[in-house]
Amino acid sequence: MSEKISLLECQKRIAPYIHKTPVLTSQALNEIVGAQLFFKCENFQRMGAFKMRGATNAILQLSEAQRHKGVVTHSSGNFAQAVSLAAKSVGISADIVMPTNAPEVKQNAVRGYDGKITFCEPTLKARENAAQKIVNEKGATFIHPSNDMDVINGNATVAMELLEEHPDLDYIFAPVGGGGLLAGTALAGYYLGDNCIAIGAEPAEADDAYRSVLSGKIELNESANTIADGLRTTLGSINFPIIQKHINVIVTVSEDEIINAMKLIWERMKIIVEPSSAVALAAVIKSQNKIHNQKVGILISGGNVDLKNLPF
């Protein structure tokens, strides 16, 4: 029960700092899938992705003394922007460790939110070392992009808002990369849904979560050659037990299925979503026999794409 209270307190805490994003529907896609789809559009969230929620919740939990020393994370993706903007909103400093090969568009976005970039070699080890060095030198607080209970609770508010508008959803499909969004969605569905089943959607090319749920331990990816760049990471020790407890099904989809789903959303709904978001619709399409005529929530995780590098 305390988990439910944590979720409700978190939602209240971050509300002034985030957008309550719209839920869109599409008759065309309902007809294609044969179900009633409800798209929760975090591509319209501040900085363009749901990551704003978890980053904000983590930062708002810091003590005055901690705030004074700032925060640090390592990310080349949306979490880098989320921590930068959330820190700026609260008035504290953010150090972001990025690999030297991070796209310039992402570097500029971080700088646009006053994040201070430290570059490192493009390996996980180098990232972690660089972040740890900043923690040691400045006393800054490290925030993990997905394996952090405050981040997970923040992420849960996506599905919470969706369930507030549509309390009778049968399923919610969420993409799974590091596992922070899926864990949050699982908690929201369990505590606030009405027999709502959360389902993970994962690229077959980075199917560590699928294999982890089967084997009962955290599996790694040997490679992660997926266009869904937000979903290349692996599960962590905090979110995996939540996923194990609440998630029974993870649907894996091919790269073609991801691109096809992305094109459907762009062409039929006229909204810009990133490949990681399209993974959720791709999994819905793959499951269409099982969800026939059901009410299905789909978490559109973000809309930050490089328009110069589209898969169409």
Place this chain on the structure above:
Amino acid sequence: MSEKISLLECQKRIAPYIHKTPVLTSQALNEIVGAQLFFKCENFQRMGAFKMRGATNAILQLSEAQRHKGVVTHSSGNFAQAVSLAAKSVGISADIVMPTNAPEVKQNAVRGYDGKITFCEPTLKARENAAQKIVNEKGATFIHPSNDMDVINGNATVAMELLEEHPDLDYIFAPVGGGGLLAGTALAGYYLGDNCIAIGAEPAEADDAYRSVLSGKIELNESANTIADGLRTTLGSINFPIIQKHINVIVTVSEDEIINAMKLIWERMKIIVEPSSAVALAAVIKSQNKIHNQKVGILISGGNVDLKNLPF
């Protein structure tokens, strides 16, 4: 006064057949422009563009006898889809004359809405002849894409809905091609706004409306090499007098300004808009000194783009 009644009756008439589209805002774009912007998103309209409104209003005005014989138009763009879908919604047949070089994606869209395509040579004369032939043979009613009072009134409902949500707009910027949307917007602003000024936005490469308003007669384009493919057409005898009476300013913008505005909308708002819609934001940006701190409506006319052929 009867013009105002026509507008209100039209709005009521077409309501069951169209979407009431959302009005979006963007803090990022407000900051860039230095004004409060309200985007009326007809890219989310049925078939993806405002043209659905005018086509629907024209078709709903037909007598039973006329409905029985169907409708015909010539268009390679959004109006072809609009007439097809509006006719299908009302349960009558639609003949669409398209040039042989019309993109396959547009032909397929028309067929998807059960429009019956007749191909002709890609000249205005050939189009008109082919349409007239169908009128003669079938007794079908010809509907002009922009120079038709029922179409103009239908188009006016875009700005009417926007003004219902935001009655205190100082300006509304609408793109101008054939003049049907701008004429409708002018009427809506005049009869339903509170000192709301409608402004036309036009590509400099197809600036016939700009020159027509200056000279007091309908000017033609010698060429129309603009990416805003919906705005290459010229004004007509029915919409031009309305534009002359109510529109004082038409802002022309370069191709670079259009592409820059389109990119801003895609990247910052995460919505897909066609180049013709971006012309309106480009004109707003060009006018930013004059509209500083004002409330400005922007008509996003549609979102039908070929994802394989983007200008970024």
